[in-house]
Amino acid sequence: MTPRIRLRPTMQSDSDFVVSLENDPANLPFITPWDRTQHEAAIRFPDMRHFVVEGGAGLEPVGFLILIGCRNPHQSIELKRMVIAAKGQGLGRAALRVAKRVAFDDLGAHRFWLDVKSRNLRAKALYDAEGFVMEGTLREAVRVATRSSSLPAGRESQAAQDFDSLHVLSMLKAEFLQRRADGLEAAA
Ligand SMILES: CC(C)(COP(=O)(O)OP(=O)(O)OC[C@H]1O[C@@H](n2cnc3c(N)ncnc32)[C@H](O)[C@@H]1OP(=O)(O)O)[C@@H](O)C(=O)NCCC(=O)NCCS
Numbered sequence: 001m002t003p004r005i006r007l008r009p010t011m012q013s014d015s016d017f018v019v020s021l022e023n024d025p026a027n028l029p030f031i032t033p034w035d036r037t038q039h040e041a042a043i044r045f046p047d048m049r050h051f052v053v054e055g056g057a058g059l060e061p062v063g064f065l066i067l068i069g070c071r072n073p074h075q076s077i078e079l080k081r082m083v084i085a086a087k088g089q090g091l092g093r094a095a096l097r098v099a100k101r102v103a104f105d106d107l108g109a110h111r112f113w114l115d116v117k118s119r120n121l122r123a124k125a126l127y128d129a130e131g132f133v134m135e136g137t138l139r140e141a142v143r144v145a146t147r148s149s150s151l152p153a154g155r156e157s158q159a160a161q162d163f164d165s166l167h168v169l170s171m172l173k174a175e176f177l178q179r180r181a182d183g184l185e186a187a188a
Helices: 012-022 036-044 091-106 121-129 156-160 173-181
Strands: 005-009 048-055 060-068 076-084 111-117 133-143 163-172
Touching (some): 005 091, 012 036, 012 048, 012 076, 036 048, 060 091, 076 091, 091 121, 091 173, 121 163, 163 173
Antiparallel strands (some): 048 060, 133 163
């Protein structure tokens, strides 16, 4: 059973939480962080939905996620970012299921998509398990931040040229409805 979570719209007063979670060393390798003003703009911009994920007994903030393209005429909505503080407890899966419902049921998505760095094995495993279909790979599409201090002397320039690939995955509305009919989209 997935843990109980809910999404609520992010408020400006959540900015410290969002920015600090994004800059946590446990998350930085897997995302390209935004600065505070980008998050604050995303909260206001009608094409985006910025949510705090609340969970646990007291429904305290446990993460955040961002949807973009919510008004796009192609009904193709992107899960731009999802970050969960306490990993491996099923909160990410639960949040992803709610995000699907928001995208398909509330926002009328025909296609719900995302990209994930190839080295992000945990997130990729989650998206695969949750029925997202691999569309392709953007090869060496993003620079990877590697702390030169953690490298042996003389390898700093090599780190500067370190790139990762992005896998693009998606789910179509018909696939989502089929999963729901098969009982694979159960809420907490
Ligand atoms: C990716 C993330 C959102 C997933 O949330 P989570 O709460 O940790 O994930 P869950 O506990 O729901 O795990 C779901 C699945 O992920 C997979 N998984 C979990 N930990 C894993 C690990 N260490 N390695 C590989 N797969 C793993 C499993 O398939 C798991 O399903 P299972 O419990 O049935 O085996 C979260 O780990 C996170 O914030 N990571 C850093 C930021 C990030 O990578 N965001 C996504 C960018 S695309």
